Amino acid sequence: MPEIICFEVTNRCNLDCLHCNKIINTRPVKDISIELVDRVLTEAKPFNPRVVALTGGEPTVHKDFERLLATVERHDIDYTITTNGQNFRDTHKALIRHASRLTGITLSLEGASARTNDKVRGAGSFDRVLEAMDLCRRHGIGFGVQTVVSTVNINELEAIVALVAAQGADPINFILMRPSPRNIQEGLLLDLEAAELVEQRVGQLKVVTTGIRVDMTLGYYSPWPLFACRPLGLAMIDVDYNGCLRFCPDLSNYRGAGSAEDDNDVVADLNEVSLQKALKAMAQRVAVFWQNKIDHTAAEDLGPTDHFPCYYCLRYFNKADCLDL
Numbered sequence: 001m002p003e004i005i006c007f008e009v010t011n012r013c014n015l016d017c018l019h020c021n022k023i024i025n026t027r028p029v030k031d032i033s034i035e036l037v038d039r040v041l042t043e044a045k046p047f048n049p050r051v052v053a054l055t056g057g058e059p060t061v062h063k064d065f066e067r068l069l070a071t072v073e074r075h076d077i078d079y080t081i082t083t084n085g086q087n088f089r090d091t092h093k094a095l096i097r098h099a100s101r102l103t104g105i106t107l108s109l110e111g112a113s114a115r116t117n118d119k120v121r122g123a124g125s126f127d128r129v130l131e132a133m134d135l136c137r138r139h140g141i142g143f144g145v146q147t148v149v150s151t152v153n154i155n156e157l158e159a160i161v162a163l164v165a166a167q168g169a170d171p172i173n174f175i176l177m178r179p180s181p182r183n184i185q186e187g188l189l190l191d192l193e194a195a196e197l198v199e200q201r202v203g204q205l206k207v208v209t210t211g212i213r214v215d216m217t218l219g220y221y222s223p224w225p226l227f228a229c230r231p232l233g234l235a236m237i238d239v240d241y242n243g244c245l246r247f248c249p250d251l252s253n254y255r256g257a258g259s260a261e262d263d264n265d266v267v268a269d270l271n272e273v274s275l276q277k278a279l280k281a282m283a284q285r286v287a288v289f290w291q292n293k294i295d296h297t298a299a300e301d302l303g304p305t306d307h308f309p310c311y312y313c314l315r316y317f318n319k320a321d322c323l324d325l
Protein backbone atom coordinates (compact mmCIF):
# COMPACT_ATOMS: atom_id res chain seq x y z
CA MET A 1 0.00 0.00 0.00
CA PRO A 2 0.20 1.94 -2.22
CA GLU A 3 0.71 -0.98 -4.57
CA ILE A 4 0.66 1.15 -7.73
CA ILE A 5 2.14 4.63 -8.09
CA CYS A 6 0.76 6.42 -11.12
CA PHE A 7 2.60 9.43 -12.48
CA GLU A 8 0.73 11.61 -14.96
CA VAL A 9 3.97 12.92 -16.38
CA THR A 10 2.66 15.62 -18.70
CA ASN A 11 -0.52 17.34 -19.85
CA ARG A 12 0.83 17.50 -23.38
CA CYS A 13 -0.30 15.16 -26.12
CA ASN A 14 0.48 14.52 -29.77
CA LEU A 15 -3.11 13.43 -30.46
CA ASP A 16 -6.51 14.89 -29.69
CA CYS A 17 -8.76 11.85 -29.41
CA LEU A 18 -12.51 12.40 -29.52
CA HIS A 19 -13.16 10.18 -26.52
CA CYS A 20 -10.43 11.63 -24.29
CA ASN A 21 -11.48 12.79 -20.84
CA LYS A 22 -8.23 14.63 -20.10
CA ILE A 23 -7.68 18.34 -20.59
CA ILE A 24 -4.61 18.34 -22.81
CA ASN A 25 -2.56 21.02 -24.54
CA THR A 26 -4.94 23.81 -23.51
CA ARG A 27 -3.64 24.93 -20.13
CA PRO A 28 -0.08 26.06 -19.69
CA VAL A 29 1.55 22.85 -20.81
CA LYS A 30 3.69 21.23 -18.16
CA ASP A 31 5.89 18.17 -17.64
CA ILE A 32 6.44 16.61 -14.22
CA SER A 33 9.66 17.49 -12.40
CA ILE A 34 12.03 14.52 -12.48
CA GLU A 35 13.48 15.57 -9.12
CA LEU A 36 9.98 15.24 -7.63
CA VAL A 37 9.53 11.76 -9.14
CA ASP A 38 12.89 10.80 -7.68
CA ARG A 39 11.95 12.08 -4.21
CA VAL A 40 8.50 10.46 -4.19
CA LEU A 41 9.98 7.11 -5.15
CA THR A 42 12.61 7.42 -2.40
CA GLU A 43 9.92 8.23 0.17
CA ALA A 44 7.72 5.41 -1.12
CA LYS A 45 10.30 2.69 -0.34
CA PRO A 46 8.91 1.76 3.13
CA PHE A 47 5.48 1.22 1.52
CA ASN A 48 6.99 -1.36 -0.83
CA PRO A 49 5.19 -0.32 -4.04
CA ARG A 50 4.86 -3.05 -6.66
CA VAL A 51 4.82 -0.99 -9.83
CA VAL A 52 5.13 2.53 -11.23
CA ALA A 53 2.69 3.38 -14.04
CA LEU A 54 3.62 6.25 -16.35
CA THR A 55 0.76 7.96 -18.15
CA GLY A 56 -0.41 11.43 -19.20
CA GLY A 57 -1.29 13.19 -21.55
CA GLU A 58 1.12 11.32 -23.74
CA PRO A 59 4.01 10.26 -21.47
CA THR A 60 6.53 9.82 -24.29
CA VAL A 61 6.40 13.56 -25.14
CA HIS A 62 7.81 14.52 -21.71
CA LYS A 63 10.63 16.92 -22.58
CA ASP A 64 13.18 14.74 -20.79
CA PHE A 65 11.64 11.34 -21.38
CA GLU A 66 14.87 9.36 -21.26
CA ARG A 67 16.01 10.91 -17.96
CA LEU A 68 12.55 10.18 -16.54
CA LEU A 69 12.90 6.50 -17.48
CA ALA A 70 16.44 6.38 -16.10
CA THR A 71 15.24 7.83 -12.79
CA VAL A 72 12.43 5.30 -12.41
CA GLU A 73 14.79 2.47 -13.40
CA ARG A 74 17.33 3.57 -10.78
CA HIS A 75 14.76 2.92 -8.04
CA ASP A 76 14.76 -0.72 -9.01
CA ILE A 77 11.00 -1.04 -9.13
CA ASP A 78 8.89 -2.53 -11.93
CA TYR A 79 7.35 0.02 -14.24
CA THR A 80 4.90 0.22 -17.13
CA ILE A 81 3.85 2.92 -19.52
CA THR A 82 0.57 3.61 -21.32
CA THR A 83 1.15 5.25 -24.68
CA ASN A 84 -0.66 6.00 -27.91
CA GLY A 85 2.37 4.59 -29.76
CA GLN A 86 2.38 7.39 -32.32
CA ASN A 87 6.05 8.32 -31.94
CA PHE A 88 7.23 4.83 -31.04
CA ARG A 89 9.73 4.74 -33.90
CA ASP A 90 11.71 7.34 -31.90
CA THR A 91 10.83 6.49 -28.31
CA HIS A 92 11.22 2.71 -28.28
CA LYS A 93 15.00 3.09 -28.27
CA ALA A 94 14.91 4.91 -24.92
CA LEU A 95 12.62 2.21 -23.53
CA ILE A 96 15.03 -0.49 -24.66
CA ARG A 97 17.92 1.35 -22.99
CA HIS A 98 15.99 1.41 -19.69
CA ALA A 99 14.23 -1.92 -19.84
CA SER A 100 15.72 -3.64 -16.80
CA ARG A 101 12.48 -3.21 -14.80
CA LEU A 102 10.08 -2.43 -17.67
CA THR A 103 7.38 -5.10 -17.33
CA GLY A 104 5.73 -4.16 -20.62
CA ILE A 105 3.89 -1.32 -22.26
CA THR A 106 0.23 -0.68 -22.94
CA LEU A 107 -0.77 0.61 -26.37
CA SER A 108 -4.13 2.28 -26.81
CA LEU A 109 -6.31 1.18 -29.71
CA GLU A 110 -9.97 2.00 -30.35
CA GLY A 111 -10.93 -0.26 -33.24
CA ALA A 112 -10.20 -3.35 -35.29
CA SER A 113 -9.65 -1.28 -38.43
CA ALA A 114 -8.26 2.09 -39.44
CA ARG A 115 -11.84 3.17 -40.15
CA THR A 116 -13.04 2.78 -36.55
CA ASN A 117 -9.81 3.48 -34.68
CA ASP A 118 -9.01 6.65 -36.66
CA LYS A 119 -12.54 7.96 -36.21
CA VAL A 120 -11.64 8.37 -32.52
CA ARG A 121 -7.83 8.77 -32.54
CA GLY A 122 -7.30 10.59 -35.84
CA ALA A 123 -6.07 9.81 -39.33
CA GLY A 124 -3.03 7.54 -39.56
CA SER A 125 -3.09 6.56 -35.87
CA PHE A 126 -4.10 2.94 -36.56
CA ASP A 127 -1.14 2.34 -38.89
CA ARG A 128 1.26 3.97 -36.43
CA VAL A 129 0.06 1.94 -33.44
CA LEU A 130 0.32 -1.26 -35.48
CA GLU A 131 3.87 -0.26 -36.38
CA ALA A 132 4.52 0.20 -32.63
CA MET A 133 3.27 -3.37 -32.03
CA ASP A 134 5.60 -4.58 -34.76
CA LEU A 135 8.57 -2.78 -33.15
CA CYS A 136 7.68 -4.30 -29.77
CA ARG A 137 7.65 -7.77 -31.29
CA ARG A 138 10.96 -7.26 -33.07
CA HIS A 139 12.71 -5.91 -29.97
CA GLY A 140 11.17 -8.27 -27.43
CA ILE A 141 9.20 -5.56 -25.59
CA GLY A 142 6.12 -7.14 -24.03
CA PHE A 143 2.94 -5.20 -24.78
CA GLY A 144 -0.74 -5.19 -24.01
CA VAL A 145 -3.55 -3.21 -25.57
CA GLN A 146 -6.20 -1.02 -23.98
CA THR A 147 -9.51 -0.19 -25.65
CA VAL A 148 -12.12 2.27 -24.43
CA VAL A 149 -15.55 0.87 -25.22
CA SER A 150 -17.82 3.35 -27.00
CA THR A 151 -20.59 3.33 -29.62
CA VAL A 152 -17.85 3.27 -32.28
CA ASN A 153 -16.39 -0.10 -31.31
CA ILE A 154 -19.08 -1.85 -29.24
CA ASN A 155 -19.80 -4.21 -32.15
CA GLU A 156 -16.21 -5.17 -32.79
CA LEU A 157 -14.86 -6.22 -29.41
CA GLU A 158 -14.30 -9.77 -30.70
CA ALA A 159 -12.54 -8.46 -33.82
CA ILE A 160 -10.28 -6.25 -31.69
CA VAL A 161 -9.29 -9.21 -29.53
CA ALA A 162 -8.55 -11.29 -32.66
CA LEU A 163 -6.48 -8.47 -34.20
CA VAL A 164 -4.33 -7.77 -31.18
CA ALA A 165 -3.88 -11.45 -30.34
CA ALA A 166 -2.53 -11.94 -33.87
CA GLN A 167 -0.14 -9.05 -33.25
CA GLY A 168 1.22 -10.73 -30.12
CA ALA A 169 -0.41 -8.47 -27.51
CA ASP A 170 -1.20 -9.76 -24.03
CA PRO A 171 -3.38 -8.72 -22.24
CA ILE A 172 -6.20 -6.78 -23.89
CA ASN A 173 -7.95 -4.54 -21.42
CA PHE A 174 -11.35 -2.91 -21.97
CA ILE A 175 -12.50 0.26 -20.19
CA LEU A 176 -15.97 1.72 -20.18
CA MET A 177 -15.76 5.23 -21.62
CA ARG A 178 -16.13 7.94 -19.00
CA PRO A 179 -18.28 10.81 -20.24
CA SER A 180 -17.04 14.22 -21.33
CA PRO A 181 -18.96 16.97 -23.14
CA ARG A 182 -17.13 16.23 -26.37
CA ASN A 183 -17.51 12.46 -26.39
CA ILE A 184 -21.21 12.87 -25.59
CA GLN A 185 -21.63 15.43 -28.37
CA GLU A 186 -19.85 13.10 -30.79
CA GLY A 187 -22.36 10.35 -29.90
CA LEU A 188 -19.69 8.04 -28.45
CA LEU A 189 -21.25 7.40 -25.02
CA LEU A 190 -23.15 4.14 -24.60
CA ASP A 191 -26.54 4.35 -22.94
CA LEU A 192 -26.78 2.81 -19.47
CA GLU A 193 -28.37 -0.40 -20.71
CA ALA A 194 -25.62 -1.00 -23.28
CA ALA A 195 -22.97 -0.01 -20.73
CA GLU A 196 -24.26 -2.62 -18.28
CA LEU A 197 -24.02 -5.29 -20.98
CA VAL A 198 -20.35 -4.54 -21.74
CA GLU A 199 -19.20 -6.37 -18.64
CA GLN A 200 -21.16 -9.46 -19.73
CA ARG A 201 -19.77 -9.26 -23.27
CA VAL A 202 -16.21 -9.00 -21.96
CA GLY A 203 -16.95 -11.85 -19.53
CA GLN A 204 -17.97 -14.06 -22.47
CA LEU A 205 -14.86 -13.04 -24.38
CA LYS A 206 -12.73 -14.05 -21.40
CA VAL A 207 -14.22 -17.53 -21.55
CA VAL A 208 -13.92 -18.13 -25.30
CA THR A 209 -10.54 -16.45 -25.89
CA THR A 210 -7.37 -18.50 -25.71
CA GLY A 211 -3.77 -17.38 -25.83
CA ILE A 212 -4.38 -13.85 -24.58
CA ARG A 213 -5.79 -12.54 -21.30
CA VAL A 214 -8.96 -10.45 -21.62
CA ASP A 215 -9.52 -7.99 -18.76
CA MET A 216 -11.83 -5.14 -17.91
CA THR A 217 -10.95 -2.15 -15.75
CA LEU A 218 -13.25 -1.70 -12.78
CA GLY A 219 -15.75 1.12 -13.02
CA TYR A 220 -18.53 -0.82 -14.72
CA TYR A 221 -21.96 -1.44 -13.20
CA SER A 222 -21.85 -2.65 -9.61
CA PRO A 223 -24.93 -3.73 -7.65
CA TRP A 224 -23.01 -2.92 -4.44
CA PRO A 225 -22.98 0.80 -3.68
CA LEU A 226 -19.94 0.50 -1.39
CA PHE A 227 -17.81 -0.89 -4.17
CA ALA A 228 -14.09 -0.24 -3.49
CA CYS A 229 -11.76 0.49 -6.38
CA ARG A 230 -7.98 0.73 -6.00
CA PRO A 231 -7.70 4.42 -5.04
CA LEU A 232 -10.40 3.91 -2.38
CA GLY A 233 -8.34 1.10 -0.91
CA LEU A 234 -5.16 3.25 -1.01
CA ALA A 235 -3.77 0.58 -3.33
CA MET A 236 -3.18 3.11 -6.11
CA ILE A 237 -2.03 6.69 -5.84
CA ASP A 238 -1.78 9.32 -8.53
CA VAL A 239 0.77 12.13 -8.84
CA ASP A 240 -0.05 14.67 -11.55
CA TYR A 241 2.29 16.74 -13.73
CA ASN A 242 2.20 19.57 -11.15
CA GLY A 243 3.44 17.20 -8.47
CA CYS A 244 0.08 17.03 -6.68
CA LEU A 245 -1.32 13.88 -5.14
CA ARG A 246 -4.78 13.43 -6.68
CA PHE A 247 -7.67 11.33 -5.41
CA CYS A 248 -7.77 9.16 -8.56
CA PRO A 249 -5.88 9.16 -11.90
CA ASP A 250 -9.18 9.00 -13.76
CA LEU A 251 -10.57 12.17 -12.15
CA SER A 252 -7.61 14.50 -12.41
CA ASN A 253 -7.48 17.17 -15.07
CA TYR A 254 -10.93 16.00 -16.16
CA ARG A 255 -12.42 17.40 -19.34
CA GLY A 256 -15.94 18.32 -18.33
CA ALA A 257 -15.14 19.76 -14.93
CA GLY A 258 -16.38 23.23 -14.16
CA SER A 259 -13.36 25.51 -13.92
CA ALA A 260 -13.91 26.52 -10.27
CA GLU A 261 -14.21 22.96 -9.04
CA ASP A 262 -11.60 21.49 -11.34
CA ASP A 263 -9.01 20.85 -8.68
CA ASN A 264 -11.06 19.73 -5.71
CA ASP A 265 -9.65 16.22 -6.06
CA VAL A 266 -6.18 17.53 -5.22
CA VAL A 267 -5.24 15.88 -1.94
CA ALA A 268 -1.79 17.37 -1.29
CA ASP A 269 1.00 19.22 -3.05
CA LEU A 270 4.07 17.00 -2.96
CA ASN A 271 6.25 20.02 -3.73
CA GLU A 272 5.30 21.21 -0.25
CA VAL A 273 4.74 18.08 1.85
CA SER A 274 6.24 14.62 2.25
CA LEU A 275 4.64 11.51 0.75
CA GLN A 276 3.89 10.32 4.29
CA LYS A 277 1.89 13.46 5.03
CA ALA A 278 0.16 13.29 1.65
CA LEU A 279 -0.87 9.66 2.22
CA LYS A 280 -2.34 10.56 5.60
CA ALA A 281 -4.34 13.34 3.94
CA MET A 282 -5.51 10.79 1.33
CA ALA A 283 -6.61 8.37 4.08
CA GLN A 284 -8.69 11.15 5.62
CA ARG A 285 -10.27 12.09 2.29
CA VAL A 286 -11.15 8.44 1.64
CA ALA A 287 -12.77 8.15 5.09
CA VAL A 288 -14.92 11.23 4.44
CA PHE A 289 -15.84 9.84 1.02
CA TRP A 290 -17.12 6.58 2.55
CA GLN A 291 -19.09 8.35 5.27
CA ASN A 292 -20.78 10.45 2.63
CA LYS A 293 -21.59 7.48 0.41
CA ILE A 294 -22.94 5.44 3.34
CA ASP A 295 -25.29 8.32 4.21
CA HIS A 296 -26.51 8.64 0.60
CA THR A 297 -27.01 4.89 0.32
CA ALA A 298 -28.90 4.61 3.63
CA ALA A 299 -31.13 7.51 2.58
CA GLU A 300 -31.87 5.68 -0.72
CA ASP A 301 -30.50 8.74 -2.43
CA LEU A 302 -28.58 6.98 -5.21
CA GLY A 303 -29.62 7.30 -8.85
CA PRO A 304 -29.11 4.64 -11.58
CA THR A 305 -25.77 6.09 -12.71
CA ASP A 306 -24.45 5.93 -9.14
CA HIS A 307 -24.05 2.18 -9.57
CA PHE A 308 -21.26 2.97 -12.01
CA PRO A 309 -18.60 3.88 -9.42
CA CYS A 310 -16.75 6.34 -11.66
CA TYR A 311 -19.98 8.27 -12.37
CA TYR A 312 -20.62 8.59 -8.65
CA CYS A 313 -17.13 10.01 -8.15
CA LEU A 314 -17.49 12.41 -11.06
CA ARG A 315 -20.51 13.87 -9.32
CA TYR A 316 -18.92 13.77 -5.85
CA PHE A 317 -15.95 15.79 -7.10
CA ASN A 318 -18.05 18.20 -9.18
CA LYS A 319 -16.51 16.93 -12.39
CA ALA A 320 -19.86 16.26 -14.01
CA ASP A 321 -21.50 19.64 -13.69
CA CYS A 322 -21.78 20.20 -17.41
CA LEU A 323 -22.82 16.62 -18.06
CA ASP A 324 -26.38 15.43 -17.74
CA LEU A 325 -25.66 12.53 -15.41
Ligand SMILES: C[S@@+](CC[C@H](N)C(=O)[O-])C[C@H]1O[C@@H](n2cnc3c(N)ncnc32)[C@H](O)[C@@H]1O
Pocket: 013, 019, 020, 021, 022, 055, 056, 057, 058, 059, 082, 083, 084, 107, 108, 146, 147, 148, 175, 176, 177, 178, 179, 180, 183
Ligand atom coordinates in the same frame (compact mmCIF):
# COMPACT_ATOMS: atom_id res chain seq x y z
C1 LIG B 1 -5.36 9.41 -20.84
S1 LIG B 1 -4.52 8.21 -21.80
C2 LIG B 1 -2.82 8.62 -21.53
C3 LIG B 1 -1.87 7.73 -22.25
C4 LIG B 1 -1.80 7.86 -23.76
N1 LIG B 1 -1.93 9.18 -24.21
C5 LIG B 1 -2.80 6.94 -24.43
O1 LIG B 1 -3.74 7.42 -25.06
O2 LIG B 1 -2.61 5.73 -24.31
C6 LIG B 1 -4.67 6.71 -20.83
C7 LIG B 1 -5.82 5.81 -21.25
O3 LIG B 1 -7.04 6.47 -20.94
C8 LIG B 1 -7.95 6.17 -21.96
N2 LIG B 1 -9.04 7.14 -21.98
C9 LIG B 1 -9.07 8.32 -22.61
N3 LIG B 1 -10.29 8.90 -22.49
C10 LIG B 1 -11.06 8.05 -21.78
C11 LIG B 1 -12.41 8.08 -21.33
N4 LIG B 1 -13.22 9.07 -21.63
N5 LIG B 1 -12.85 7.03 -20.61
C12 LIG B 1 -12.03 5.98 -20.30
N6 LIG B 1 -10.74 5.91 -20.69
C13 LIG B 1 -10.26 6.92 -21.44
C14 LIG B 1 -7.09 6.23 -23.19
O4 LIG B 1 -7.72 5.64 -24.32
C15 LIG B 1 -5.85 5.51 -22.74
O5 LIG B 1 -5.96 4.11 -22.95
Ligand code: SF4
Pocket: 013, 014, 015, 016, 017, 020, 021, 022, 024, 056, 057, 058, 084
Ligand atom coordinates in the same frame (compact mmCIF):
# COMPACT_ATOMS: atom_id res chain seq x y z
S1 SF4 C 1 -6.42 9.43 -25.02
FE1 SF4 C 1 -4.21 9.64 -24.82
S2 SF4 C 1 -3.56 10.01 -26.94
FE2 SF4 C 1 -5.70 10.41 -26.92
S3 SF4 C 1 -5.86 12.63 -26.56
FE3 SF4 C 1 -6.04 11.60 -24.56
S4 SF4 C 1 -4.01 11.61 -23.73
FE4 SF4 C 1 -3.82 12.00 -25.96
